[in-house]
Amino acid sequence: MTSFFSGPGRLWLLVLLLLGSWSPAPAQALIETAETVPAVNQWLGPGDRLQVRLKGRPGQRVTFFKNLPMTELAPSLVKGQRGIYQGTYVVQPGDTLQNRPILFQVMRNDTVALAAAFSRTKVRFLSPNTPQLALTKGALAYLNYGLGEDRLGGAKFGYLDSAVVLHLTGMVGNQYRVRLAENQQAWVPQDVVRLLPPGGFVPASLTGSCSVSGDSLYDYVQVPLETRLPYRSQLLTNPTRLVVDIFGATSNTNWITQRGGIRELGDVYYEQPQPDVFRLVLPLQHAQAWGYGIEYRGTTLRIRVKRPPAKLTLKGLTIGLDAGHGGSNVGATSPSGNQEKVLTLAIAQKLRLELEKAGAKVLMTREADVSVENGSRVLRMRQLNPDLLLSIHVNSSGSAAVQGTSTYYRYVAYRPLALAIYNEVLKTGLKGFGNVGSFNFNLNGPTEYPNALIETAFVSNPDDEKRLVDPAFQQQLAERIRAGVETFLKGTQAKGPRGWLLHEPAQN
Template identity: 75%
Template sequence: MRLVGLCWLLLAGPAHAQSRIESAETVPATNQWLQPGDRLQVRLQGTPGGQATFLGTHPLTELPPAQAGGRRGIYQGTYVVRPGDTLRNRAISFALLLPTDSTRATARSRSRVRFLSPDEPQLAVTKGPLAYLNYGLGEDRLGGAKLGYLDSLVTLHVTGMVGSQYRVRLAENQTAWVPQEVVRLLPPGGFVPTSLTGSWSVAGDSLYDTVQVPLTARLPYRSELLTDPTTLVVDIFGATSNTNWITQRDGIRELGDVHYQQVQPDVFRLILPLRHAQAWGYSIGYRGNTLVIKVKRPPANLRLRGLTVALDAGHGGENVGATSAAGTQEKDLTLAIAQKLRRELEKAGARVLMTRETDATVDNGYRVLLLRQLRPDLLISLHANSSANPAVQGTSTFYRYVAFRPLAWALYEQMRSTGLKGFGNVGSFNFGLNGPTEYPNALVETAFVSNAEDEKRLTDPQFQQQLAERLRAGLEDFLKATRAKGPRGWLLHEPARN
C-alpha cells in the first residue's frame, strides 16, 4: 500500500496532489470503551503537509520525520473524553485536507469506540471458578501479570475496555483489568457496589482457621501472604468498616492477633498474622455475601509419612511441550520423572496425587480445579525447559509467592546436587500451576531438552531415577527446615498447640 502511495506522489507531483489517507486508526488499534478523563489516541498516515482532523474538528499533528521513523505524513492526535460526551460503539471518522485540495479525503477507523457515561455505571459479575484480575494490558505466553483470583459472582465496576479486557475500578486510585471471558456484563441501572463490613468471627475446626467478614455485596478483593513475620493481608475494595468486634472462638490454632485497618475510605484491610514461619496456604471466597478466608494449618508431623503430595507431570497428550531436535518430547520426560518420584514418595509413606498418570491431554485450568478439590499439602509441577539457544542448559525451580519460596529453593538445591548447572530460582512466576494460594507449590524445570548434554541426561532412566530421589530429598529438606523454624517466638507465651 505504501509503495503505491509513493509512486502516485512521484507521478502526480505536489502541484496536483489530492490528499490521500493510507491508514487511520485508534492507538491501540482495538475496540475501546473510555470514560471522561481518558485519552482517545489516533494516528493517521497520509499525504504530508495537510490538515488532519478526527471526531469532526479535533486536530491531528503531523510528526517531524525524525519522530516518525523517518517517514513523512504521520499524523497523531489525542482527545481527552469530557463529561457529557457520547459515542456508542462507533468508528472514529478522519479527514485530511491539503491546501490544493478541492475535496477532503476521509476515512474511518476499523476499531469502534464507546464513551461511557459515569451517570450510568457499567457493572459486571465474575463467572466461572477461575476468574482473575490482571494488573495491566500486558500479554505474553504466560498471559498478563495477575493481580489475583476472584470467586464467582463478584460485582465489578467497569470503567473502560481495551481489546478483550475491561478496566475495573477497585478503589479511588486503584484499577485492574479483567478478561471479558471471565465476566458477564449486567444490564444498566445498577449501583456501584459498596458495603459496610460487619463484625467478624474467627474460628477453628479440625483442618482450618476460618475468618468470616459479613458484607452486603460480593466485593472484589486481593490478598498477599507476607513473610517474616508471616502475615496474610487481604484488601476488600469498596468496603468501609463497621466492624465493631472480632469474636475469636475456640479452636483457633494458626491465626494470631487478627485486626484490621481502613487504609483508605474504600479499602478495608484484614491483617491476619500466622503463628508459623512457614505458611501452608489459604483460600478466599464468598458464602452468600460473607467473605470467608480459610487458613491452612501445618500438616501434623511435617514428615513425608502421612503427607499428601500432588505431582503434576507437565503437558501430555496433544500438548507435547518442548521438543528437542532429536524428537524428545517434554510430556514424556515429565511423566517418567513424576512416576519415579511418586514411587519414591510412596516408599517414604506419603500419599501421592497425580494430575495425570497417562499420556493424556489435561487442561491446566482443569488441573488447578482438580487440586482445589483434592486439597494436597503441597504440589510439585514437573517440566523440562527449552531455549532457542542450544548452549543454554541447567536446572531451575519457580515459585509465585514468596511464602512458598522455601519449597522451590529446597528442590533447587537438591536438583543442582545432581551435577546439573544452576539456571536459577525464579520468583513471581505467573504460571497457572503456581497460581493457587491453597498449598505451597513449586515448578521444577528439570533441565533443558534443547541442550544436547541436558537432553542426554533427561532421557536416561537412571538419571530420571536420580532426579526423583533428589526431589524427594528436597521435600525432606523443606520439611526439616520447616520443623526447625517452628512457631514464632512472640507467640511462645501462648499455650503450645502444635
C-alpha cells in the first residue's frame, strides 16, 4: 500500500504546508479545486469505485491517490469548461486506507510535482477480512433503498427493531451501506446505528422451528434465530398476505406448530428464495388487513398480526387523529398569512367532535398550538395503538393555480381507507388532486394500523383558501372525512373473508 507522505508529492507538500492554505485559489492556480465525487466522506470496499475530480489549468499532467493518471475532459462534456480532470480507481482486495484525504498532484514529469492538494473529504477502504458491524438503536431505526433525499427523506426500505446486527460494506456521507444478502443491499442513516469495533462475524443464522399462536389480542408467528437479523415486510393484497424476508437466515425450520387461539392467520408457510433469505408468508383471513408489528424478543423474531375490530362501526372504534404541524412548525403559509398549523387544528377539532358523536374514541397528537416532532407523534401513536389513524394537513404549491383535495397512503393494503375518504371529500365540491400511494411521510410509516394522510386543500390557491378558513366549510370537511371512514368500514364488512379460507372464519 502506498503511504501518503512519500513519493513525488513530498517536496511540494512542504511548500504547500508553508503557504498554509489552499483556498481560495487564484484563477490561474494549477489546482483550483480537487475533490472526491461525491464530495463527502466515504468507506469503500473491493470493487467499489473511488471517483475524483480536479479543476485546474488545462493541458497538465494530473494524478491522484497512488499517482494514478487523471483525464482532462473534452470541453463539450463539461459545458465548454477547460481544465476539468477526472479519475477513477477501483478498490482492489488487499487495499487499505484509514480515513485519509486523497492526494492530487500536477506533475512536471514522472517524479517532480508542480503542485499538490488534498481532498477535504476522507476515504476509508474496508477489508472484508475484518467485517464492520453495527447495531440498530432507538425505536425508529429504518433502512433506505438508496442515497436519495427529498423533503420526505430517502425512500424507505422498512423499519427495524433495535439491536439488529447490520453488516456495513460502505459509507457515503451520513449513510452506511448494509449488505443484507447476496445481491441485496440497503442503506442506513448513521444516527440510527451504533458502530461495533471492526472484526465481528457477518450476521447469519439458521432458523429454528416456528410457531403460530393467538392470544386475546393478536395472532403471532415466532421464528427462533441465533442473532437479531435484519428483515423486511410487505403487506400484499389480492389475496391479503404478509410476506416477511429475514436476511442472513437459512431454514432449519422442520415444522411450524399451530397452537390454539389463531383467528386471523391462515396456513403460514416459508420458502427459501435464495440461500441467505428466509421468507415467511402469512395469509390473512380477511381482505382488509388491520395492521401488524415485527419485533425481537431476545433473538426470536415475533410477528404480531392484528385482527379486525370487534364491530366495524365508528361506535367503539379508537381513532388516532393528527393535526399537522403546530407551535414553531407553522407548515405552509398563504400569501395573505393563513397558517397551515391553525387550519389543521381547527379541522381536526371539528373532526374529533364528529367522530366522538358517532361513538368513536379519539386520540389526538396535539390539541393546542404546540410543537410536536413527527417522530414523537409516530412513537406515541404506536404505543396508544389506535384502530386507525388520520393525519390532517393543508397543501401548498408554488403555483397559485394548483388546487384540490388529495389523500395519501404508503402501503397498498391501506389504500381503501385513503380512497374512501378521498371520494367523500370530493363531495364538498373541492377539485380532485388525487389519491397518492407509496407516500413516504412519517405518519404513513407505521404498519401497526391502517392510516391515511388528508391534504384537505391548497392554502396557496385563493379559492381553496377561502374555503379552508371558513368554519362552515371546515365542518363540511370534518363530516366528509367521518363519512369516508364509515364508507371504509362498511366496505371491509361487505367484502368479508376472501382469498384464503383455510381455517374457520373468525366470529366477527
